[in-house]
Every structure is written in structure tokens, then in C-alpha cells.
Amino acid sequence: MENVLELKNLKRHYPIYGGVFRKQVASVQALDGIDLSIRRGECLGLVGESGCGKTTTGKAIIRLDDPTSGNILFYHKEKKDGVDIATMSPRQMKKQGIRSKLQMVFQDPTTSMDPRMLVKQIIAEPLREQGGLSSRALENRVVELLELVGLTKDHPMRYPHEFSGGQRQRIAVARAIATNPEFIILDEPTSALDVSVQAQILNLLHELQQRLQLTYLFVTHHLLVVKYISHRLAVMYLGKLVEIADTDDLFNKPLHPYTHALLSGIPIPDVQHKLKRIVLSGDVPSPLNPPSGCRFHTRCPFVIDQCKSEEPVLEEVESAHKVACHRKNEVRKLVYDQFG
């Protein structure tokens, strides 16, 4: 399958300034060398605890934020050779028609919408920015989009606050698909919603993906949310990817101790066998001063000396299953011996 997007050694370090002269004294290593390919038409789930760098990844891709280094290769339909958007300016992106092909839906729709704008203006915003449509055509497109996301014709003349959380997220989705994007980042799109509404929004996203042949990067801290919608999952820890696999493989056979711990902490329906419970000690360390070697070593129950000094690389262990762990080939046995 062809890739839509390839992240190569992508980094985002936020400088921290201090002292009288406001010199840079440290940096937050929010992303520290991400390598990830996203295939056309798939939903790739990006999971990990709060603060591990998921939103930073999304913002870097749609260039709401400037990566510190690395590449973001975008292979859009008209430019199959790919373009590196990591260093492009917003103006260049717009000029090359790339900006409108990449969209993002945020966790809290209220903060991403101007409360003084009517719904029709909110949805039409990216279309206006793209240009080229008459006001009549814009209106028609807005009606069409509202229908696609399950809202009705009398909704465009209202303000965002007149809607429920679920409806507002539908509006955010309508806005995101307005320009016929190829790639959408969904950043915890259901986390702020009531449980009963979450499933409706997930269904809508799933339907739209098939209907419009979209590619998703679905960001969440909640593994069960992405279990049914994602084809593959990538697990993040402190600015690094630790494991990537097909969703079923990851749930049935996690190979990184961190993934194992995440999964064993939640009751998972329809997984073949129960995972032995691993409880992690301590909190996630700060990305301001991340641990040496493997970043997970301070919390890993299977830590050895090598983990403290040498950083493991993300390598394929089984077909399409990659893990970054020095003890990747022993983990299953270790879990069994120590927690069985």
C-alpha cells in the first residue's frame, strides 16, 4: 500500500529560557526522533499517556507548529513523488494547494470555534481560505457538508453555543472535510464527550472515512477508543515511538513492556487471552530531562544495565510489528515468569 505521509526522525524541542538575559537554559523534548509511515486509506491510532507528544505530532504535521528537525514527506494525489512540508512556510503550502489537503479535529470543539461566528461561516472558513467558490456555491457546499455529518438544514444560521458537545464535534468534522482533504488528524475527538455520544461520533468518523476515502491519524490516550476504528496502532512514550503493529496483533501480543502495561490495565472485550497484569511504578518522567538510554527504563520491570545507557531502536520483530526494546525477544517470557 502506498504511503500518504512519512515522518523521518521528526523532532520538536521547545526551548526554555531563563536567567536575567533570557538565554536558553533547557529544552522540552516533546518529540525526539519519530519515524512513522501512514498508508493511504488507513486509520492509524497514535496512543500514549498524556504529555507523551501526541498533539505535538499532529500540530507538526499540519504545520501549526514548526518542527525542530526531521522530515514530513507528504505524497498527495497530484504529487506522487512527495514534498517535504517540514520546512515549508504556510504561504508555500497554500500556494501549492497542500494546506487544504491536511486537516485536524481537536478534542474540544468549543476552543477551536469562534463563538461569534455562525455555523455556516465556521464550516465555510477553510473553503473561503482556499478560494475559488462563489457565495452561492459556498452555501450549497455547507448544506451538503451538514448533511454528511448528520446535521440539518436549519443548523447553519445558529451559533456554536446553541449546540451540544456532540453536535459541535460534528460541526468541527464538517469543517475538517470541507476542502476534500486527503489526510485528517483526529486529536482525541471524542474525549470531551459523554460516553453515549462518543460511539456516535466514532461511527460518523468511520463512515466518513470509507465514504470519502480518507486517511486518519487518530490520536488518543484511550486504547479502547481506537480499537475498532484503527487498522494499526503506534504507541508513544515520552516523545518516542516504542511499538507499532496491526491493531489485533498489538492487543493480542504486545511486545513492549510499556504497551503490555497499558493494555493489562484495562478490561478488553474479545481479546483471545487475558494479559498478565503489569503495574507500573512511578509517574511519566519529564520530557525536560528525559532518562538516558531507553526512556522507559525508570519504570520498566525488566530493566537491565544496557537499557540505562543504550537507546533501543524501533525494529521489526515479526512482520509489520516493530518494537524498540533491548529485551524484545524475551518480554513475553519475562512477563509470564514475573507476573504469571
Ligand SMILES: Nc1ncnc2c1ncn2[C@@H]1O[C@H](COP(=O)(O)OP(=O)(O)O)[C@@H](O)[C@H]1O
Ligand atoms: N509550547 C510548548 N512549550 C513547552 N512545552 C510544550 C509546549 N507544548 C507542549 N509542550 C510539552 O510537550 C510535551 C508533549 O505535549 P503534547 O504533545 O501536548 O502531549 P499529549 O498530546 O500526548 O498529551 C508535554 O510535556 C508538554 O508539556
Ligand SMILES: [Mg+2]
Ligand atoms: Mg494532546
